[in-house]
Amino acid sequence: MAMYLVEHPDEFHQPGAIKHALGVPSAGAVSEVLKKMTAAGHAVHHTGPHRFRITQAGIDAAGTMPAAAPRPTSGSGGGRPGRRGPVTRPNGEQYFPRRLAGATDVDVLRRLRDKRIPVLLYGPPGTGKTAMVEAAFDDLLTITGTGDTVVEDFLGNFIPLPEGGYEFVYGPLVQAMRHGRALLIDDATLIPPKVLAVLYPAMDGRRVIHITGYRNERVEAVDGFYVIAGHNPGVHGAVLTEALASRFDVHIEVTTDWDLARHLGVPAAAITAAIALNADADAGKVTWAPQLRELLGFTRVRKTLGLPTAVANLAGRAPLDDRPAVVAALTAAFGTPVTPLTLGKQR
Structure with a gap:
């Protein structure tokens, strides 16, 4: 509930409206939580009708809270952690906002x-x-x-x-x-x-x-x-x-959001290899590691040319000095030998 208020910091909200927005069963329970937030200085309360707005102290406190547990959705088997709806960029592609500073x-x-x-x-x-x-x-x-x-x-x-x-x-x-x-x-x-x-x-x-x-x-x-x-x-x-x-x-x-990569359909093995390579980059072992842009490109190539070609292409995108380490990480993650995509002699 605090995170919902953080996303609408300049508005007063009635408990019933919050109940409807969050899909929870009881407006009374919402009201009780809001009263506790008010008592803690995390919200302000106006009467006639009862409505609440988050304070700066509440925004700051929300930034230290753990991520909310995912709410089950129909047929999802528990679903994914909730995200704010995507925003369309000028090129028509969608951007999925990420959590930052309580918002x-x-x-x-x-x-x-x-x-x-x-x-x-x-x-x-x-x-x-x-x-x-x-x-x-x-x-x-x-x-x-x-x-x-x-x-x-x-x-x-x-x-x-x-x-x-x-x-x-x-x-x-x-x-x-x-x-x-x-x-x-x-x-x-x-x-x-x-x-x-x-x-x-x-x-x-x-x-x-x-x-x-x-x-x-x-x-x-x-x-x-x-x-x-x-x-x-x-x-x-x-x-x-x-x-x-x-x-x-x-x-x-700004770093790569691995959960978002999974949400956007990037195969788990590709993410595993990318995480390992990013750890190597942080340790100074390599200078290049796949980020979200490369992983989304990998996914598009996979859909068009198949998985083996997509893996070979990702290996070939690495700088020559880092290519052996990238090939090794991809080989370990996918469980099969990897060779950078190469055009050779006709068969």
Whole structure:
């Protein structure tokens, strides 16, 4: 019940409505729990009619609670642990929110945006950082960072017109500031630090930048403007400077959710191998291990070309230096020798 209130922190709820939402048999029992939460300072109670709302203390306390036991569903034999419904991303794919700070990751990002608290998401490529942000914000603009990213990629540049001449087209940072949109700097730590510096005045108390290449135009951020950055530690060329890290008040590590992988139909043996390889990566034995992106790709290949080909393909995706360890982990998990997918001579 506490987790339900956490997911709707700004609303007052009547016991009967909570009973209906949770599918429990007694509104009276719900009311008694709510009264105990109120007595503990975890909820506030208004009368006429009786309704309750969770407090910040309640949200904090809920974050320390163990996960709720799964509720049986018809024909499920006990079912899976309950999840909040999936969110559709712009590309049409579904994102399944994950628990974070007593709520879901999507809810937390939205709450932080409301308070103008910037977030740095970090973790291996393929763990769902970009998908999470796309699910959280339907007004998202994105800059994908590389070593070749320049200031103009943030601010805009002149483009030639068909009839001759040039027109200045504003970049994603300017658009996000003027229209109050969220801006994701994906792979931010691949961008040269001198280029990233263009972002800092927009993120501090000034919330103002100047387009020096276009009439020194002043751009001021309106309400709703928000910056999120993604960082892949260990990726060649990715450097998290103190100047960048200090601009983000919240740093969230994003790892692969193995339960979600099972929920999405990834075979158990593939998950077993991935978990073992991730443990090796944490110990410094390998530099690469499959994440959710690779596991979902594995599942698609399996459905199209069959299991042996999918396993061979997953082995072939590993960097050459790590391939022997990946082959060994896949061989142990699937119980059959594995060879990377190779096109050889005609038979």
